[in-house]
Amino acid sequence: MKVLVVNPQKCSGGKSCELACSFEKTGRFNLVDSCIKIHYFPEEIRFIPTVCMQCRDAYCVQVCPTGAIERNGDDGVVYLDQDKCIGCKQCIVACPWGAVKLDHEGKTLMKCDACGGDPACVKVCTSEALQYVDADEVVFSKQRETAERYMEIAREISRG
Amino acid sequence: MYKGYSNKILRVNLTDGKITTETINEDWARLFIGGRGYGEKMISEEVDANIDPLSPDNKVVFATGPLVGTMAPSASRIMVITKGTLNGTLACSNGGGYFGSELKMAGYDLVIFEGKASQPVYLWIDDDQVELRDASHIWSEMSSDSDRMLREETHVEAHTMVIGPAGEKLSKMSGVMFDGHRASGRTGVGAVVGSKNLKGIAVHGTKGVDVSDPEGFKKAVFDAYKLLSEHEVAAKGLPSTGTPILVNILNNAGSFPFRNAQDAYMPTANKISGETMIKQTLVQKKGCMGCPIDCGRVTEIREGKYKGHKGEGPEYETVWSLGSMCGVEDLNAITMAHYLCDDYGMDGISVGVTIACAMELYENGFMPKQDAPFPLNFGDAEAMVEMVKMIGERKGLGDLMSEGSYRLAEHYGHPELSMSVKKQEIPAYDPRGVKGIGLEYATSNRGACHVRGYTIAPEILGTPVQVDRLAYEGKAGLVKTFQDLTASVDASGACLFTTFGMGAPNYAQLLTTATGIEYDEESVMLAGERIWNLERLFNLKAGLTREDDTLPKRFLDEPVKTGPSKGEVTDLSKMLPEYYQLRGWDSEGRPTQTKLKELELD
Numbered sequence: 001m002k003v004l005v006v007n008p009q010k011c012s013g014g015k016s017c018e019l020a021c022s023f024e025k026t027g028r029f030n031l032v033d034s035c036i037k038i039h040y041f042p043e044e045i046r047f048i049p050t051v052c053m054q055c056r057d058a059y060c061v062q063v064c065p066t067g068a069i070e071r072n073g074d075d076g077v078v079y080l081d082q083d084k085c086i087g088c089k090q091c092i093v094a095c096p097w098g099a100v101k102l103d104h105e106g107k108t109l110m111k112c113d114a115c116g117g118d119p120a121c122v123k124v125c126t127s128e129a130l131q132y133v134d135a136d137e138v139v140f141s142k143q144r145e146t147a148e149r150y151m152e153i154a155r156e157i158s159r160g
Numbered sequence: 161m162y163k164g165y166s167n168k169i170l171r172v173n174l175t176d177g178k179i180t181t182e183t184i185n186e187d188w189a190r191l192f193i194g195g196r197g198y199g200e201k202m203i204s205e206e207v208d209a210n211i212d213p214l215s216p217d218n219k220v221v222f223a224t225g226p227l228v229g230t231m232a233p234s235a236s237r238i239m240v241i242t243k244g245t246l247n248g249t250l251a252c253s254n255g256g257g258y259f260g261s262e263l264k265m266a267g268y269d270l271v272i273f274e275g276k277a278s279q280p281v282y283l284w285i286d287d288d289q290v291e292l293r294d295a296s297h298i299w300s301e302m303s304s305d306s307d308r309m310l311r312e313e314t315h316v317e318a319h320t321m322v323i324g325p326a327g328e329k330l331s332k333m334s335g336v337m338f339d340g341h342r343a344s345g346r347t348g349v350g351a352v353v354g355s356k357n358l359k360g361i362a363v364h365g366t367k368g369v370d371v372s373d374p375e376g377f378k379k380a381v382f383d384a385y386k387l388l389s390e391h392e393v394a395a396k397g398l399p400s401t402g403t404p405i406l407v408n409i410l411n412n413a414g415s416f417p418f419r420n421a422q423d424a425y426m427p428t429a430n431k432i433s434g435e436t437m438i439k440q441t442l443v444q445k446k447g448c449m450g451c452p453i454d455c456g457r458v459t460e461i462r463e464g465k466y467k468g469h470k471g472e473g474p475e476y477e478t479v480w481s482l483g484s485m486c487g488v489e490d491l492n493a494i495t496m497a498h499y500l501c502d503d504y505g506m507d508g509i510s511v512g513v514t515i516a517c518a519m520e521l522y523e524n525g526f527m528p529k530q531d532a533p534f535p536l537n538f539g540d541a542e543a544m545v546e547m548v549k550m551i552g553e554r555k556g557l558g559d560l561m562s563e564g565s566y567r568l569a570e571h572y573g574h575p576e577l578s579m580s581v582k583k584q585e586i587p588a589y590d591p592r593g594v595k596g597i598g599l600e601y602a603t604s605n606r607g608a609c610h611v612r613g614y615t616i617a618p619e620i621l622g623t624p625v626q627v628d629r630l631a632y633e634g635k636a637g638l639v640k641t642f643q644d645l646t647a648s649v650d651a652s653g654a655c656l657f658t659t660f661g662m663g664a665p666n667y668a669q670l671l672t673t674a675t676g677i678e679y680d681e682e683s684v685m686l687a688g689e690r691i692w693n694l695e696r697l698f699n700l701k702a703g704l705t706r707e708d709d710t711l712p713k714r715f716l717d718e719p720v721k722t723g724p725s726k727g728e729v730t731d732l733s734k735m736l737p738e739y740y741q742l743r744g745w746d747s748e749g750r751p752t753q754t755k756l757k758e759l760e761l762d
Contacts (some may be wrong), residue, residue, distance in 0.1 A: 030368025
């Protein structure tokens with residue numbers, strides 16, 4: 001199963017992801033219509049991306065009265081079916097991440113669907129703050145990173 | 161109605177507080193594209209070339225182009241256009257960040273200010289809601305504080321343009337700052353904004369931008385992304401090391417002016433290089449809106465007198481101007497001086513070069529010792545930083561220096577010691593070691609400048625092809641081509657750095673699919689040439705002549721003393737006449753009627 005991995009330390013704030021997302025979803029450029037959002041903290045000059053986590057036990061799915069938000073298969077993605085959506089916005093209330101939102105007209109609900117397995121945001125993120133990779137790979141590379149730090153410590157200890 | 165544009169101009173009369181909108185003139189959009197071109201056409205039509213730049217009759221335009229707000233690579237730019245205070249030319253200064261995009265998202269291509277407010281004000285643009293607000297409590301605040309205060313008073317995600325104390329005090333080296341960090345620094349545009357009692361603009365936009373052919377545009381964008389990702393400079397050099405990667409490159413080519421250009425080689429350049437910056441001050445890279453290159457640097461000073469300060473930069477230009485030009489090899493002091501230039505809202509290039517000029521005047525004894533607040537010797541890092549503050553505050557000698565190096569050197573009877581063209585300070589490339597860039601300095605319409613025709617790309621970096629930096633042959637044509645293409649790129653709203661990987665056909669493809677106006681390589685180049693001639697016509701009206709198309713005497717007469725360009729001077733006579741001829745200008749540098757007719761400028 002693939003996951004959208006966000007690495008805030010690498011985000012350089014160009015917001016190409018927001019432009020690409022809104023273009024993919026609406027054919028226009030409008031940051032308000034992007035499902036991914038970069039938060040800027042000017043005092044720190046830091047950028048933190050936020051996007052739908054595709055929760056396993058997703059509150060948005062549970063709270064939806066028409067079944068408009070649901071998993072379609074085993075790709076791990078939570079989909080929003082516009083035909084079934086009645087615009088009650090309970091998903092916005094329920095989501096702990098702020099990942100379900102209204103478009104710029106305040107009418108249509110939007111959420112990340114990983115562009116059906118080929119996320120537009122990832123394609124334009126040249127700083128590699130966004131990656132769409134197998135969950136297993138993420139786990140392995142994080143373990144590896146930790147292991148490398150331990151190895152460094154072990155080396156220093158053995159050097160005395 | 162063309163796509164790509166918001167098709168709306170915001171006109172703000174500061175004298176009576178009236179705010180109106182007008183639609184984009186489609187003929188002008190077709191002829192001048194947008195940004196630098198469209199804004200200059202407005203100023204040419206509305207502002208008398210001979211007025212005092214600081215009078216209420218002057219106007220100032222903030223202009224985006226049709227690619228701004230889209231995902232065309234690095235299409236974030238905003239151009240500030242006015243009759244400049246530094247030299248009275250048709251001044252335009254380009255800034256990055258997010259402001260241009262946000263203005264476009266709010267539904268405006270350009271904002272034009274006219275008249276003068278009776279007290280400090282700022283403009284708050286929240287889509288269709290536009291209002292002038294009192295800025296008395298923000299006046300005299302530094303850029304970073306002004307930026308924060310505007311955001312606190314308007315919207316947490318607003319983007320801002322502000323002037324710092326230098327612009328308020330009408331310094332001829334003052335620029336405007338976007339979000340406190342990105343600058344439209346050159347040509348003294350900040351003083352025009354200050355003279356109008358305009359402290360800044362805050363903008364928040366939610367309307368979005370449309371393109372004419374979304375599928376075609378997407379293809380054009382990814383074609384461009386591919387070219388940039390394959391380019392050594394755009395995909396590796398700039399992201400990893402930022403523009404300061406050029407320090408060692410230019411110094412090793414003997415083209416890195418040192419100590420007010422008394423030489424073109426700095427023996428200790430590596431101490432202030434991009435490679436050293438990575439180890440010493442770099443926190444992370446930063447990109448402007450929609451940028452795949454990320455040349456911006458977030459930095460912090462970790463040791464010494466200025467420890468604890470954090471900000472953005474320095475860039476290659478300020479590393480050089482505040483460093484090598486002043487003989488300073490302390491990267492922490494240079495970084496601090498760069499932060500101060502941003503915070504006072506000043507052009508770091510002109511400030512550094514003006515301090516270097518003061519140092520030479522002082523060391524030569526042309527400046528009486530009692531005029532200097534402290535010894536102004538080359539290499540004195542602390543004196544350099546203190547002088548930046550005095551210029552920002554116009555205190556003591558800083559008052560005269562805030563008028564720029566030309567007026568400073570002239571005051572002490574030695575104008576030849578000002579390293580400037582048309583009174584604007586040179587940037588970080590020694591023309592004796594790079595012949596084409598010398599011609600570019602001499603002919604640039606806003607005075608000495610590297611970003612109006614960056615021939616450093618072929619002459620030093622070997623892109624798109626390597627040419628001999630010391631040869632004169634072919635340079636006139638090279639400079640003209642680079643100047644024309646750059647004018648169109650500036651008008652489109654894209655960043656000049658995209659030209660490393662992209663050529664005229666790529667901009668034509670992006671512009672066509674964004675606007676619906678058919679462009680090809682030829683029409684892109686022609687629009688650029690038209691913009692160039694429009695600027696030239698304004699400057700001729702303002703009283704500039706061919707005598708102004710020259711270089712500081714030092715570059716013409718004094719051979720480089722050491723390094724790889726040892727013995728070199730610049731002989732403009734080997735390039736300038738050919739340049740005039742290629743431009744279709746007469747021997748006095750005036751566009752001929754035939755040329756003007758061809759460009760639809762008659």
